[in-house]
Amino acid sequence: xxxxxxxxxxxxxxxxxxxxxxxxxxxxxxxxxxxxxxxxxxxxxxxxxxxxxxxxxxxxxxxxxxxxxxxxxxxxxxxxxxxxxxxxxxxxxxxxxxxxxxxxxxxxxxxxxxxxxxxxxxxxxxxxxxxxxxxxxxxxxxxxxxxxxxxxxxxxxxxxxxxxxxxxxxxxxxxxxxxxxxxxxxxxxxxxxxxxxxxxxxxxxxxxxxxxxxxxxxxxxxxxxxxxxxxxxxxxxxxxxxxxxxxxxxxxxxxxxxxxxxxxxxxxxxxxxxxxxxxxxxxxxxxxxxxxxxxxxxxxxxxxxxxxxxxx
Numbered sequence: 001x002x003x004x005x006x007x008x009x010x011x012x013x014x015x016x017x018x019x020x021x022x023x024x025x026x027x028x029x030x031x032x033x034x035x036x037x038x039x040x041x042x043x044x045x046x047x048x049x050x051x052x053x054x055x056x057x058x059x060x061x062x063x064x065x066x067x068x069x070x071x072x073x074x075x076x077x078x079x080x081x082x083x084x085x086x087x088x089x090x091x092x093x094x095x096x097x098x099x100x101x102x103x104x105x106x107x108x109x110x111x112x113x114x115x116x117x118x119x120x121x122x123x124x125x126x127x128x129x130x131x132x133x134x135x136x137x138x139x140x141x142x143x144x145x146x147x148x149x150x151x152x153x154x155x156x157x158x159x160x161x162x163x164x165x166x167x168x169x170x171x172x173x174x175x176x177x178x179x180x181x182x183x184x185x186x187x188x189x190x191x192x193x194x195x196x197x198x199x200x201x202x203x204x205x206x207x208x209x210x211x212x213x214x215x216x217x218x219x220x221x222x223x224x225x226x227x228x229x230x231x232x233x234x235x236x237x238x239x240x241x242x243x244x245x246x247x248x249x250x251x252x253x254x255x256x257x258x259x260x261x262x263x264x265x266x267x268x269x270x271x272x273x274x275x276x277x278x279x280x281x282x283x284x285x286x287x288x289x290x291x292x293x294x295x296x297x298x299x300x301x302x303x304x305x306x307x308x309x310x311x312x
Contacts, residue, residue, distance in 0.1 A: 086251075087283050088244045088295040097274055099238030100226065107221055111214035231259040239295070249282070249292040262291040 088096075125131055226236050234246040234254055246262070248254045254262075266273075266287030273286030282294050 086296045088297060090277060090283065092242045092244060093274065093277055093283065093295060096236065096238030096242050096244055099241060100236050103225070103237050104222070107218055111218040227260060227263045230254075230263050231256045234259070235298075236263075243298045244295050245298045246293055246295055249294055251296070254293050258291040258293065262287055262293055266291055 229235055229237075229240075230246055235244070239245060246254055246259065248258075269287070276286050276289075277283040280289070282288075284294050288294055
């Protein structure tokens with residue numbers, strides 16, 4: 001009986017010990033769980049605070065960004081409107097192009113149509129007292145300047161001189177061919193004359209003073225009016241009449257080199273490239289796109305800015 005009692009007491013004690021350990025374990029686990037919850041709550045609270053701060057700051061940043069974007073978009077739109085307003089109208093471009101073509105045609109007619117050339121020479125002789133043909137002959141070294149006596153003699157025997165000139169040219173060329181080293185011993189002026197005559201004979205070119213003068217004058221006027229004027233002022237005669245100006249793609253003054261190649265190479269490679277101004281935003285022709293230029297309404301401020309920058 002005692003043994004049984006001892007065993008029962010022992011079992012009860014172990015049970016009580018086990019119950020106490022279990023309770024302690026559960027208590028610790030509960031405390032740990034509560035600690036974790038507390039930490040999680042603190043962490044969550046911090047997250048909430050951070051989110052609240054972000055919510056407070058984000059709208060301001062977003063508003064600033066939105067305002068900046070709106071402002072930049074408005075500026076871009078305004079700049080685009082200004083650029084479009086400054087661009088030359090389509091009709092003005094085509095009209096300037098046609099005026100330039102007509103002007104070139106008139107120059108060509110004036111200098112290469114014989115009656116028109118004769119009229120020009122007569123008017124020059126009347127108003128300026130300059131014999132263009134005689135001056136051209138002297139310039140090309142066809143004949144030396146003559147005195148008044150020689151001129152009077154020339155008038156008297158004009159028909160004889162006209163008949164004798166081919167023979168004179170023939171004998172002169174024979175003289176040159178018989179002496180191949182002539183250019184080495186001749187003066188610089190005579191060497192120029194000899195090389196010119198050789199070139200003309202080899203290429204079967206008849207040296208006619210009127211035609212040579214016409215070619216020289218036409219070339220000079222064309223270069224000055226349609227190339228040099230664009231290089232310096234951004235204008236051809238047609239653009240000058242209609243108040244237009246060739247500038248760089250960014251609106252600055254077009255530099256000499258692109259202006260020169262635009263007016264010489266570009267316009268003749270893309271002869272009908274002006275049609276593309278109907279389909280491009282900046283109303284650029286093919287040669288405008290190739291040489292980074294555009295045509296705008298004339299703005300004198302560009303040249304004033306250039307002068308000021310050079311002075312500074």
